[in-house]
Amino acid sequence: MAEQCSSWIHEWSADEIAEIEMAVVSVGTLDIMDITPAAFALPTVAKRLAKIKQQVLHGPGFFLLRGLPVKDWPIRKAAIAYWGLGVHIGRACSQNGKGHLLGHVKNIGLNYDHPQSRGYQTSAGLSYHTDSADIVGLLCLRPGKEGGLSSIAPSTTLYNEILRRRPDLLVSLMTPFQRTRWGEIPEGKDPWADVPVFMPYKGRMITHYVRSAIRKGQLLAGVPPLTDTRMEALDFLDTLAAKDGIRLDMEFRTGDIQLLCNHAILHSRTAYEDYEEPEKRRHLLRLWLACTDGPPLPHWMTDAYEGKLGDGRPNGFEVPGVALNAPLEAE
Numbered sequence: 001m002a003e004q005c006s007s008w009i010h011e012w013s014a015d016e017i018a019e020i021e022m023a024v025v026s027v028g029t030l031d032i033m034d035i036t037p038a039a040f041a042l043p044t045v046a047k048r049l050a051k052i053k054q055q056v057l058h059g060p061g062f063f064l065l066r067g068l069p070v071k072d073w074p075i076r077k078a079a080i081a082y083w084g085l086g087v088h089i090g091r092a093c094s095q096n097g098k099g100h101l102l103g104h105v106k107n108i109g110l111n112y113d114h115p116q117s118r119g120y121q122t123s124a125g126l127s128y129h130t131d132s133a134d135i136v137g138l139l140c141l142r143p144g145k146e147g148g149l150s151s152i153a154p155s156t157t158l159y160n161e162i163l164r165r166r167p168d169l170l171v172s173l174m175t176p177f178q179r180t181r182w183g184e185i186p187e188g189k190d191p192w193a194d195v196p197v198f199m200p201y202k203g204r205m206i207t208h209y210v211r212s213a214i215r216k217g218q219l220l221a222g223v224p225p226l227t228d229t230r231m232e233a234l235d236f237l238d239t240l241a242a243k244d245g246i247r248l249d250m251e252f253r254t255g256d257i258q259l260l261c262n263h264a265i266l267h268s269r270t271a272y273e274d275y276e277e278p279e280k281r282r283h284l285l286r287l288w289l290a291c292t293d294g295p296p297l298p299h300w301m302t303d304a305y306e307g308k309l310g311d312g313r314p315n316g317f318e319v320p321g322v323a324l325n326a327p328l329e330a331e
């Protein structure tokens with residue numbers, strides 16, 4: 001894949017950028033959350049997005065769109081363009097207990113060791129994990145000073161390689177782990193969710209894995225301690241995902257949009273260093289997208305997981321009573 005970039009990177013043409021900019025102008029002063037595919041008309045780009053979406057949901061699981069000229073755009077314009085492209089792919093889900101449909105991946109000075117802080121609010125390196133929606137999209141507004149390399153690993157390959165190298169560890173990874181909900185708890189649910197790492201289902205390997213959520217789940221009353229074997233299985237998975245020949249590295253450039261299918265791809269990033277000046281700091285816009293044409297999901301991912309809408313897709317962190325919103329600044 002590293003040598004076949006043309007199969008997973010598309011650089012926008014001038015015509016496509018003009019089409020996207022025209023769509024941004026056409027929405028006028030509409031609230032971002034009110035922008036629907038119909039309100040953000042993309043006569044030719046939408047066809048390309050439909051193909052890319054199939055590749056992300058039902059093919060290799062990842063794609064990179066390169067060259068959106070966000071460098072010279074105000075934040076609202078970049079956010080509208082990104083949202084508009086996103087709603088042609090799926091429905092935006094809440095990414096946290098504050099109801100953010102548009103997320104900001106930016107170091108806001110939180111300590112990742114705090115039980116309720118999330119990786120996206122820090123500059124810490126993040127181990128391989130999946131997010132809580134069908135697709136996660138990141139738009140790079142600014143890559144930061146140094147580091148912050150994105151790496152991905154295909155979960156089906158991970159499963160097959162564990163089967164080949166350490167089959168004794170697979171049962172552990174196919175039994176539910178108790179992962180914290182980071183205090184963002186839907187009504188009537190435990191402060192943790194029971195989800196195995198590997199969930200073969202209807203001909204697909206569905207994977208869900210957030211090591212930090214399992215680790216923090218261990219601090220909750222009522223959660224059984226992890227056995228040594230299960231710890232070893234998680235360590236083995238982490239090590240395997242980072243190996244040459246399994247992981248694929250991507251260095252974000254300004255204007256890059258990375259799309260990943262969370263059921264098929266684990267992602268991670270290295271720690272990063274920022275500039276002193278706030279206006280130059282690393283800043284990514286994030287979308288979590290639910291897709292009704294995503295792969296069928298086992299009950300762990302729907303009934304027992306973080307709630308669902310009528311369309312039955314993982315729905316991020318929706319907390320009753322919290323209004324959905326799309327902030328233009330990191331909070």
Ligand SMILES: [Fe+2]
Pocket residue numbers: 129130131267
């Ligand atoms: Fe993530």
